[in-house]
Amino acid sequence: MGDLERINHVADIIKAEASSRHKVVVVVSAMSGVTNRLVDNCHQISAIHDPREYDAVVSSGEIVTAGLLSIALQDRGIDARSWTGWQLPIETDRSHGRARIENIETIELNNALSKGQVPVIAGFQGISPDKRITTLGRGGTDTTAVAVSAALRAERCDIYTDVDGVYTSDPRIVSAARKLDRITYEEMLEMASLGAKVLQTRSVELAMKHRVTLQVRSSFSENVGTLVCDEEDIVEKETVSGITYSRDEAKITLMGVDDRPGVAASVFGALADSNINVDMIVQNVAEDGSTDITFTVARADLELANDVIANKSGVGCREMTSDSSVVKVSVIGVGMRSHAGIAQTMFRALADKGINIQVISTSEIKVSVLISEEYTELAVRSLHTAYGLDAE
Amino acid sequence: MGDLERINHVADIIKAEASSRHKVVVVVSAMSGVTNRLVDNCHQISAIHDPREYDAVVSSGEIVTAGLLSIALQDRGIDARSWTGWQLPIETDRSHGRARIENIETIELNNALSKGQVPVIAGFQGISPDKRITTLGRGGTDTTAVAVSAALRAERCDIYTDVDGVYTSDPRIVSAARKLDRITYEEMLEMASLGAKVLQTRSVELAMKHRVTLQVRSSFSENVGTLVCDEEDIVEKETVSGITYSRDEAKITLMGVDDRPGVAASVFGALADSNINVDMIVQNVAEDGSTDITFTVARADLELANDVIANKSGVGCREMTSDSSVVKVSVIGVGMRSHAGIAQTMFRALADKGINIQVISTSEIKVSVLISEEYTELAVRSLHTAYGLDAE
Numbered sequence: 001m002g003d004l005e006r007i008n009h010v011a012d013i014i015k016a017e018a019s020s021r022h023k024v025v026v027v028v029s030a031m032s033g034v035t036n037r038l039v040d041n042c043h044q045i046s047a048i049h050d051p052r053e054y055d056a057v058v059s060s061g062e063i064v065t066a067g068l069l070s071i072a073l074q075d076r077g078i079d080a081r082s083w084t085g086w087q088l089p090i091e092t093d094r095s096h097g098r099a100r101i102e103n104i105e106t107i108e109l110n111n112a113l114s115k116g117q118v119p120v121i122a123g124f125q126g127i128s129p130d131k132r133i134t135t136l137g138r139g140g141t142d143t144t145a146v147a148v149s150a151a152l153r154a155e156r157c158d159i160y161t162d163v164d165g166v167y168t169s170d171p172r173i174v175s176a177a178r179k180l181d182r183i184t185y186e187e188m189l190e191m192a193s194l195g196a197k198v199l200q201t202r203s204v205e206l207a208m209k210h211r212v213t214l215q216v217r218s219s220f221s222e223n224v225g226t227l228v229c230d231e232e233d234i235v236e237k238e239t240v241s242g243i244t245y246s247r248d249e250a251k252i253t254l255m256g257v258d259d260r261p262g263v264a265a266s267v268f269g270a271l272a273d274s275n276i277n278v279d280m281i282v283q284n285v286a287e288d289g290s291t292d293i294t295f296t297v298a299r300a301d302l303e304l305a306n307d308v309i310a311n312k313s314g315v316g317c318r319e320m321t322s323d324s325s326v327v328k329v330s331v332i333g334v335g336m337r338s339h340a341g342i343a344q345t346m347f348r349a350l351a352d353k354g355i356n357i358q359v360i361s362t363s364e365i366k367v368s369v370l371i372s373e374e375y376t377e378l379a380v381r382s383l384h385t386a387y388g389l390d391a392e
Numbered sequence: 393m394g395d396l397e398r399i400n401h402v403a404d405i406i407k408a409e410a411s412s413r414h415k416v417v418v419v420v421s422a423m424s425g426v427t428n429r430l431v432d433n434c435h436q437i438s439a440i441h442d443p444r445e446y447d448a449v450v451s452s453g454e455i456v457t458a459g460l461l462s463i464a465l466q467d468r469g470i471d472a473r474s475w476t477g478w479q480l481p482i483e484t485d486r487s488h489g490r491a492r493i494e495n496i497e498t499i500e501l502n503n504a505l506s507k508g509q510v511p512v513i514a515g516f517q518g519i520s521p522d523k524r525i526t527t528l529g530r531g532g533t534d535t536t537a538v539a540v541s542a543a544l545r546a547e548r549c550d551i552y553t554d555v556d557g558v559y560t561s562d563p564r565i566v567s568a569a570r571k572l573d574r575i576t577y578e579e580m581l582e583m584a585s586l587g588a589k590v591l592q593t594r595s596v597e598l599a600m601k602h603r604v605t606l607q608v609r610s611s612f613s614e615n616v617g618t619l620v621c622d623e624e625d626i627v628e629k630e631t632v633s634g635i636t637y638s639r640d641e642a643k644i645t646l647m648g649v650d651d652r653p654g655v656a657a658s659v660f661g662a663l664a665d666s667n668i669n670v671d672m673i674v675q676n677v678a679e680d681g682s683t684d685i686t687f688t689v690a691r692a693d694l695e696l697a698n699d700v701i702a703n704k705s706g707v708g709c710r711e712m713t714s715d716s717s718v719v720k721v722s723v724i725g726v727g728m729r730s731h732a733g734i735a736q737t738m739f740r741a742l743a744d745k746g747i748n749i750q751v752i753s754t755s756e757i758k759v760s761v762l763i764s765e766e767y768t769e770l771a772v773r774s775l776h777t778a779y780g781l782d783a784e
Contacts, residue, residue, distance in 0.1 A: 004433060004436050004437060007437060008437070038456065041396060041456075041460055042459075042460065042463060044396050045396060045399060045400070045460050045463045045464045045467065046463050046464065046466065046467035048467075049463040049466070049467075050462065050463060050466055050473075052473070053459040053460075053462045053463045053466070053473070053474055054459070054463070055459075056455060056456075056458065056459035056462075056474050056476070057455070057456050057459035057460055057463075060452040060453075060455055060456050061452075063448060063449075063452055064430065064433075064448075064449050064452050066448065067434075067445040067446070067447075067448035067449035068433055068434065068437050068445075068449055070442065070445045070448075071434060071437045071438050071441040071442060071445045071446070071449075072437045072438065074438065074441070074442055074445070075437065075438035075440075075441075081442075081444070081445070082445055082448050084448070084525075086478065087523060087524075131479060132479075133476075
């Protein structure tokens, strides 16, 4: 949420919703830049800081928005009141900075709703068993909204963002990208984790678990957004829903590794011990008792990963190379489960443009390939066309 | 409190105190400008706003400071933690925006102190019986500090401000003004209410009621500040402690008012009904069955006061005049109780400079006069010299 103008604008939206006989509960984030500034303050005071104090500091932005929005709603004749995480309460575990919601007390919310009041809840935060303020981490306000929706068995949870829905691909790259009317939770999860930064993975997981129908929509337009829902709620399902890409990738190749049991475990165990997430993994067929292993990590982890393998894994190899000028491009669609040939269309489309595939990984509903970063736009546009996703 | 540098500086001060075997409890205000910005936000959203939401919004600044200061203390090896008003809790009444503290729960504070922890309390706020956040109004952080000191029976309550103590007069006007070592609660109350903006009246009243010894000192210097304490704790007491002035005055004169019972009640009753505070009042001896009434109000209330008298008081007069170019100058000292001639010294000193006195009012420990504003500096300096207060 932005500045005061934006609060007034959101109040207008809520007024329209509340006037159309809907019972409305609002969950708000901090005004733009506020939380980042508070996070910076903590880092400037001390590089290492007590996460409980960090949470007390960074949770304040949402409380301010909740109060201001309540005032704006009252100014429009709507009975509204703000709620902090500790007032409801929203009970979480003790994992400060990335707490998980354990229970949302709905007595007060239901009381408010039954007397026609609009509750405005400060997102992103809760209270621990020690009565300390906790925060939920990145995308925490979306998570709060979904959890509140689940607790109240809400008909729908509308997530207002700065985009007007979920697109078949990044409109900045693919001018022919289309807004999707509906998408399944599973697809949205792949979209979220693969770089389409509309919704955080965690809030989608929570929505899927509790079958909360989400609508991703813009606070700047009245357009209908994209519904994120169960597969069975989508009548006409396209095979492929979208093409995504992620530049946050780096590739490491170990050549001439001993081909014996336990080698992979040593490599990836050492990386896991250093909290390095490994994504795609390929191991070639062994020749002469030795093999090559290629895998990808987040770009920010590349240096650390190289160090861990060289010094801590206890695995020898003839040569280790790494490359951070790679991109992961993915084709996503639940329809893949029942359609053959999806991957083949991808490989052919890329081959036609002369794009070399470095690594491939697949799941039930996606195919991802690692390619040289310079081909990003070309690959994404070609695949968008190849799967018939272009807007007419 | 100012920016992050200031937080670090305050952490250094607290470390020094805590290292000298003192048990320390800290009460913090918001960083400079933060609360004013939040107040502005509320006003911008709506001229009339729910005081409960206002409190939720404007109370956030102190929580941020408490968290950041705790981090800064931990960074210096001191065990510290932040406390919000609702966590302790600090229980107040329901008067949002100007709530009164009813109880401070000290169990948690004493637990923390007994294990050597430094509690850092967010000032200015508490929690109402309805579990809503309340704020204490202007100077609320000082009030919290005094109330916490009283609840814990603290040896002393140090108030860190941007001045290094209480002076015999405003050093910007009187270059010879001296810092006082000690001053009584009663004198400090007169100083506070008469325009020396060091401490809010309410925190001094509370300190007096609970016999909490205050020290007003600067966070920018190591100098000893001014102790505010009981009269009996001051051995060598000067007759006059200080000369103060207040420009926030306006004078209204009603000429030719009927001299009959109930007229004054009508005038001042009507003003009270409109929440206008009347300060000095003079009524001349009646001539020919009519009299003149002169009184002062805050400058901001002048227009409203004129309107109330003309249209709502039901009192007729021959003529009504008002003047907002006046200033109230006061001589303050508990020694006046036992010394005669204090007022006479004042009147003579002003007469010697040709300054005309418009209204006089006195109490046990002060004499105030209303004079033309243009004589402010001359009057204050002359009185400072006349009472022997000038530094050598």
